[in-house]
Amino acid sequence: MSQRVYNIIFHTHTISGIFISALLYVIFFTGSVSFLRDEINAWERNEPISEGYFATIDFDKAFGEMEKEGALYSRDIRLTHRFYEKRVSVFKSSPKDTTIREERGRGRRRNFFYLDTENHIRRDYVQNYSLGEFFYRLHFFAPLNFHSRSGYYLAGLVAFLFLFAVVTGVIVHWKKIISGFYVFRPGGKWKTIWTDAHVALGMLGLPYQFMFAFTGVYFIVGYSVMLAPVSSVLFKGNDAQMEEVMRYEEPKDYDFSGEAVNRDFSFNDFVARTAEKWPGAEINGLQVINYGDANMHVKVMAVPSFNNKLLGGGYQTFRVSDGQAVDEKDPFNTVSYREGSTNLLARLHFGDFGGYGMKIIYLVLGFITCFVILSGVLIWLVARDKKNVAPAKRHFNNWLARIYLSACLAMYPVTAFTFIMVKLLAGDDGTDRKEFIFSTFFWSWLVLTVLLLFKKSTHFTNKATLILGGCLALLVPVSNGVKTGRWPWISVADEYSQIFVVDLFWISLSVISFAVVFKLKKKSLA
Secondary structure, three states: OOHHHHHHHHHHHHHHHHHHHHHHHHHHHHHHHHOOHHHHHHHHHOOOOOOOHHHHOOHHHHHHHHHHHOOOOOOOEEEEOOOOOOEEEEEEOOOOOOOOOOOOOOHHHOOEEEEEOOOOOEEOOOOOOOHHHHHHHHOOOHHHOOOOOHHHHHHHHHHHHHHHHHHHHHHHOHHHHHHHHOOOOOOOOHHHHHHHHHHHHHHHOHHHHHHHHHHHHHHHHHHHOOHHHHHHHHOOOOHHHHHHHHOOOOOOOOOOOOOEOOOOOOHHHHHHHHHHHOOOEEEEEEEEEOOOEOOOEEEEEEEEOOOOOOOOOEEEEEEOOOOEEEEEEOOOOOOOHHHHHHHHHHHHHHOOOOHHHHHHHHHHHHHHHHHHHHHHHHHHHHHHOOOOOOHHHHHHHHHHHHHHHHHHHOHHHHHHHHHHHHHHHOOOOOOOHHHHHHHHHHHHHHHHHHHHHHHOOHHHHHHHHHHHHHHHHHHHHHHHHHHHOOOHHHHHHOOOHHHHHHHHHHHHHHHHHHHHHHHOOOOOOO
8 A cells, every 4th residue: 555545545544533532432432331221211110021021911900901992993003022022012003993083183204103001000101201212312313303303314324434434444554453553561651542442442443333334324325315316216216115124024904894793802812822842942022903893903912032032023813703723934944135234234233232241342332432432532632732733733633632522521420410300300201301311411411511511621521520429320229219119129129120220230330430530640641
């Protein structure tokens, strides 16, 4: 490689990294927290569940309670357990019987809600909003969708530039990438320390970072940006044809007859029969087609347990009129390319296929990437904080780096603070829960970032956020114990692993924070 080409790649790597560093830090920090999304929701609501929960639901009673609140006749109704939590999502189609008047209001979400299948309380999206949902959505900037999908577009741009930065970073460090991995000089200058840490940890997390950049581009850019051009160019604007090509499950039409079903049946029986047929699979969805009609069908969905198979899914469809299975897809059979590729990218991105061991690996690698991002900013700052650089440029560089560091490092104590406030003060009526989470997190983030900027010290910013974050992190399990009486040792005794994992997560962060503080020297990080 010529020196000119090397210099171009080096500078584009640096510029792209600096341009997206703060936004990328937010993506990886919130994404790492989101690996515990289901556990956070169980902790927040004090609603832990056991393995295989969906199959234990009393669907007969659940549908009976839903009928009391609105006519279900002739509708298609789908219950899914996408996330591992007590509340399941329910979607109702419009009634096929034209004599039934559709309920008005709440736009396209009027037929979508979350159902607590034990106390049968219905909540819409805002009422069901949670900390887990907040960090999951913030991970791809959904709160920034001020105009159409502006937040998604921004996340897609950052993901694409991150993929570019990963590739150019490998090219820049290629000749010394192996030798540099084993080099760490803690007694050297700060630029040397940050460079050694950046290269070593960047190399350690390289497969993870490339995988996340690639899958992030696929999900955000592929679905938010590229669907329209693909439909226009390849399918001449025929969205239905494109959807048919992308679908990996053959659709089955069951006509509405207009006559009521005249046979007693049990949804629970259909679920039990499917679970018995595929004991190595987990029931994760139930769909009712033509509810209450003579041509009513019940479709029970299942996915293989991850210790049996990584990809694929199946279903069994029953005709209610005689209780016979009329259609099925074996979840353990050969998976098509379309289904397998989509499932694989999702599994790699969400890391939900290896239990808590895989979540811990993903979480640690996510935080390592956060460190790599910040060390890159500090390398950039130290390299340009020299006497031969014009004072105006040095002032701007220091100002920009302080903003990046303050905003990024403040996220740790602000996240712990939000957990505490939501646990202690957010009501469970749901009406203002989303607004409460937004106000608590974003306002406290802004205030703390501004206060840190006034100090004009990277050392103080680092140490202050570690101390404050460590103290608040330790108070997270305390707030849970005070509010619910479920202290960590009680959660262990009751085998409530979801709640205990969240408490343990924050206790571990607190211990690590104070350990790092005691090791810090009293001098600037740059």
